[in-house]
Amino acid sequence: MTPLPKKKHAKSRTKIRQAALKYKMPHLVKCSNCSQLKFTHQVCTKCGYYKGVKQQIKIKESKK
Ligand SMILES: [Zn+2]
Known part of the structure; x- marks a missing residue:
């Protein structure tokens, strides 16, 4: 039997983690x-x- 995650990993959990990486x-x-x-x-x-x-x-010289 293959190893399975104990609890459901919600899409929002992943998205929150990805959003934190961005900042x-x-x-x-x-x-x-x-x-x-x-x-x-x-x-x-x-x-x-x-x-x-x-x-x-x-x-490059910045123009005013
Ligand atoms: Zn420098």
């Missing part, structure tokens, strides 16, 4: 160059620096 905060760290919050293992969107030295991307 988890992204893991952010401070940039070593400009100390702005940035995603880990990604180039800083403010200054374009990665690991303190390499400039990987060109930052």
Whole structure:
């Protein structure tokens, strides 16, 4: 006989759990160059620096 769940797992239980996952905060760290919050293992969107030295991307000037 195959293992079966002891109690009924309602669809709403699953949906509540999935909804909670959606609102988890992204893991952010401070940039070593400009100390702005940035995603880990990604180039800083403010200054374009990665690991303190390499400039990987060109930052577009924001228009007012
Ligand atoms: Zn930066």
